[in-house]
Amino acid sequence: VTALVLVAAQLSAEPPPIRVRTPMRIPDIPGYVTVKADLHIHTVFSDGSVWPDVRPEEAWREGLDAIAMTDHIEYLPHAEDLPPNHNRSYQIAAPLGERLDVIVIAGSEVTRDMPPGHLNAIFISDADALDQPDWRDALAAAGEQRAFVFWNHPGWSGQQPDGRTRWYDEHQELVEAGLLHGIEVVNTREYYPEAHRLCLEKKLTLLSNSDVHAPSNLDYHVHAGDHRPLTLVFATERSSAGIREALFDRRTAVYSGEMLVGEERFLRPLFDASVELLTPELPLSGEDDPALVQLRNHSDVTFSLRRLEQVPGLTLPERLVLAGDRTSLLEVEAEVPLAGPRDVEVRFEAENVKLTPEQNLVVSLRFRLVAE
């Protein structure tokens, strides 16, 4: 920690700039831009602890593209000091978002007992209309505003005592009425496998959000490479309309810690766009030193690979970690000298990339060995 503590020594002269945007390296995939979005955020206008304009500032610095302001409709612990105004957090945050080119989306959290629990409605035009005694009326109002609605933290122990996501008739009713479109598969770092399964089964959109209440730095080690849980949105354009269209079309993935969760049609191209083989061909003698396959990971996601098969005549490690934004080495040894060039393909399971609660993405690494 030498250098870090000593930073302070330098600070007196002229401190390093702090109002900067750190790139979040998640590549686009063919046909889509990958929009990094946090669609569940609170402010002082419900039970959060920051003024709304802090949110686009944090998002800009952390490399995000979009946020949704989703203060509670029904839970307003600051109301004695701050008179309720359901539209204000969006109204205050939006102008700074525009100046910083961070997309700010208007939303509200309909906050009810289970069922149906807490639901976010985003892309709304008037939050006041959602302030209704009956939750069915609140969600109908969201529907009239053509909102995108998702179920929040469905396995939250506050509403699901055993921590498991339970699907109620009320949720089925909402889906059938076209009033529920997605589920948070991750909230505040917590992953809900049953919710993941439900999304696949019911054809709902996967979401992953921070549900942040405090300043984000108090909850996430953002200065040390950590990031809040995000919804990756595969959009045809980086805009509010682009995000909306993609959400309704279920083109999303979960990005939480080093975990990715989503469909193969998105996560395979994301892996392929991330990991580049720098050494398509490399010499290998049968004697001593292993050949060193270089793999450049252009994304910030660290991929943890486990080898699925033996390769006859070659010795390969069982595990391979491809650190984010680094080049890693795959060491290959020959048991006997090569007779001539040899094309190798090895399959690995990416243990941090979930397609279903039980199944991870399988990737192939291919390279050519030549006799030295």
Added chain:
Amino acid sequence: VTALVLVAAQLSAEPPPIRVRTPMRIPDIPGYVTVKADLHIHTVFSDGSVWPDVRPEEAWREGLDAIAMTDHIEYLPHAEDLPPNHNRSYQIAAPLGERLDVIVIAGSEVTRDMPPGHLNAIFISDADALDQPDWRDALAAAGEQRAFVFWNHPGWSGQQPDGRTRWYDEHQELVEAGLLHGIEVVNTREYYPEAHRLCLEKKLTLLSNSDVHAPSNLDYHVHAGDHRPLTLVFATERSSAGIREALFDRRTAVYSGEMLVGEERFLRPLFDASVELLTPELPLSGEDDPALVQLRNHSDVTFSLRRLEQVPGLTLPERLVLAGDRTSLLEVEAEVPLAGPRDVEVRFEAENVKLTPEQNLVVSLRFRLVAE
């Protein structure tokens, strides 16, 4: 940055705890506890951007002992949403302060054109009494509450176009009326040499505060060893009463970046309590390798020393940096072999420790060399 980015890889399993208090290593001095205080802080109740209870939480995590809540009386840009209530930021922050053992002091910032500019009154009992059309009435009300009053950012370019602290008759009037007790010599990392000189001349208390409006992590690299500007208070006890008594008795110093500013009676013992000579005696031949004097800096302050004098027969470096919370080496070479044991004393100027705007603390390092 390898390890840091890769922290994320580990986070998915179980993220490192983030709600922890990082020690701020500033030693006590004989007779006093050294209280680390930030006495100028804003919240949403004036023009800040956090709910008041964020402030004791940040202070606890950053290793502070005490904070004062000092929202503006006259400048309330959120008033349209949040009805003015001058006492609320203290009322909301105090209970969490108590639970975390962070001392929270009630205050207000009287916010006027220059002269007299902006003044903080702390240890007040009712902020509403300071809401007066005439600033003289506001400060008289502070005086009736036996407040400690200091002049904020006296060289602020918003009120002093050339960036120099100008002393007005109004300030003299306040001092003579017993209604002005100190000046911020540092505000938001900015050091005002004229204010420093005025404090010495008029026997006023030196202060150094953050004047923080945003979440503190957005303004200071606290995660990397940086800290906000603080007032070090040399108190007979770590309590609100202890701080108050010390402030009125001018027992403070400035701690901003690596800079310390204050009187020799406090900063010499602080240096002495920080820096320990680990090798009081060490062998030295006249030939080759230098003797290595080990100096353990128990504080977080990095001291930058410049040698003031030659030592006959010895070669010593011109500069010596004693990194915070580290052991550093002073290399000593003999030009000719030692005849016998030799006691050495060398004087250095501590370039980061200001006694006056022009004069730094001079310290002596003493050790004994013995013939090898």
Added chain:
Amino acid sequence: VTALVLVAAQLSAEPPPIRVRTPMRIPDIPGYVTVKADLHIHTVFSDGSVWPDVRPEEAWREGLDAIAMTDHIEYLPHAEDLPPNHNRSYQIAAPLGERLDVIVIAGSEVTRDMPPGHLNAIFISDADALDQPDWRDALAAAGEQRAFVFWNHPGWSGQQPDGRTRWYDEHQELVEAGLLHGIEVVNTREYYPEAHRLCLEKKLTLLSNSDVHAPSNLDYHVHAGDHRPLTLVFATERSSAGIREALFDRRTAVYSGEMLVGEERFLRPLFDASVELLTPELPLSGEDDPALVQLRNHSDVTFSLRRLEQVPGLTLPERLVLAGDRTSLLEVEAEVPLAGPRDVEVRFEAENVKLTPEQNLVVSLRFRLVAE
């Protein structure tokens, strides 16, 4: 990573000092000083890659107290360039060790097929005497020099194909002849549970060493709070003789990553010396906010505690992480208001502190709650 990358911006002016010693905070225990030692180290004089004087320099910077130079007797891949000289790595390293106050111990690694495998003999006076065709003669020579001898990496897959430590008659023979005194329970971060069990059963000394060959920074993230595996030696004095006496008396523990391994008579006082309760008494109402028990961990070891029992009427978290060199919070909630003061004792299992391969240290936290 903002601040870190930006450090570079400051470096051009005057880079932060790099030749500093970072404290390794492992407290002493009653009756003993806790000596941090790495007793298995290589240099260019066998198959390592640094000149011997790099080793005391690294050890000093990393906060170690003692190292043993243990180049291989029989494996000398650099011999074509560097003529064998078994005593040179110690001879070259020792003078810098003395100047830096790092204890450097002479040793050699007797490097044989299994059985008996690789054994380190330390505190030797002449390594040449250990260069013998027959390993029995080599170890007899070590015995004549009153060396302390331990078995290295006993579960190393290069000699134990299934990765399990197998005890051979030859080891038993050595123990009975008084020529084998300890086993590496950790080598290069690898923990061998069978070796741990054997140490307890045969009354042998526990060791934990790095076996470092490269510059230590290439193998360990020492700049980011990581450390190489170390043997903690509970000695009556910080000296070579003190270490030797303690090793023969089996007063050691393993310190690798955040794992401690050893006997309760050492690890309980080490925990007690590390963790201080800052809030022996604290108020608790039966309503809302939990009481916050503050626990200051004075060591660099992060303790991971799991609660072993319920406390009637109170709600406590199942897990508690006491981060190294930080203050952490234990949150306590009352299910009903307290009638009066209440003394609480809760037992936790320290999951990172192993007494046997199956059993962890159990610790009690005690505090008093008072009605608010």
Added chain:
Amino acid sequence: VTALVLVAAQLSAEPPPIRVRTPMRIPDIPGYVTVKADLHIHTVFSDGSVWPDVRPEEAWREGLDAIAMTDHIEYLPHAEDLPPNHNRSYQIAAPLGERLDVIVIAGSEVTRDMPPGHLNAIFISDADALDQPDWRDALAAAGEQRAFVFWNHPGWSGQQPDGRTRWYDEHQELVEAGLLHGIEVVNTREYYPEAHRLCLEKKLTLLSNSDVHAPSNLDYHVHAGDHRPLTLVFATERSSAGIREALFDRRTAVYSGEMLVGEERFLRPLFDASVELLTPELPLSGEDDPALVQLRNHSDVTFSLRRLEQVPGLTLPERLVLAGDRTSLLEVEAEVPLAGPRDVEVRFEAENVKLTPEQNLVVSLRFRLVAE
């Protein structure tokens, strides 16, 4: 430092990979690849402290493309242990370089009193031929091998007591004989302005090298974004031949800390390739909030810009720091509302980019403001 110290807590489970290559982001320029080279490196084969194969490993991890092995011919303090062999450091390092795709160049340091001082000859075929009693014979032998020769640390206080670079007749003689082609303008972070001027005057190649003797991590905070001094070589291909051709053609620049030194024909396109304007057009009202021009710095170099001129009707900051690998903001305020779209061009001096010892690069930032 919370997150960093706590990394350790995670390490016990599975430590983050450490054998990774960290990208060094210095863009290519039109027509050339930018090769990052350290052309002055020592090993145990002269007065360095690592076995030669450590050097390509370090270079690979630190993101370098090429290194030259340049052990001293005449200064061999390890000779008693390690028999002299001038070609060995290259022979040992080259195979690992090849396997890691790091270009390793054979060289030697001809090490004489001043004049001519120390000179590196690189791209040599046999170092033994440079081992001559007379330095003129040594350099003639280098010439016969078609070596590229440069003068090392020309202002080193060991040979230039006043720290100034003095040009001797012997240097002129070498230049005229075609036996001296460049000068180290930076060595070990030290910049020699006279050497810079001499390079321009005599049409010699600018070099910047580490002259590293210890493991590089002991001299540079490479884990925290620091890097050793490097020669940037603008080559037509990333190969040994490509580097050689570019060196003889004087297509280089100095990269040390955040300082770049070189000719405008290279440093202007390097700046242009580094800094991208993300907001070519942006709205600006005449009232309140400044427009925020976003500048993405794709390089790791932090550029420190000082504004050279006023822009009528607009308020702009005097200084602008473009942090490496970040997006920074230029704040623009209008003194009166814009009448219509307005194209703005502002010139800044890049204080960290030296064209001559007295003159820095001047860059223009251009953007369009539109009335809101």
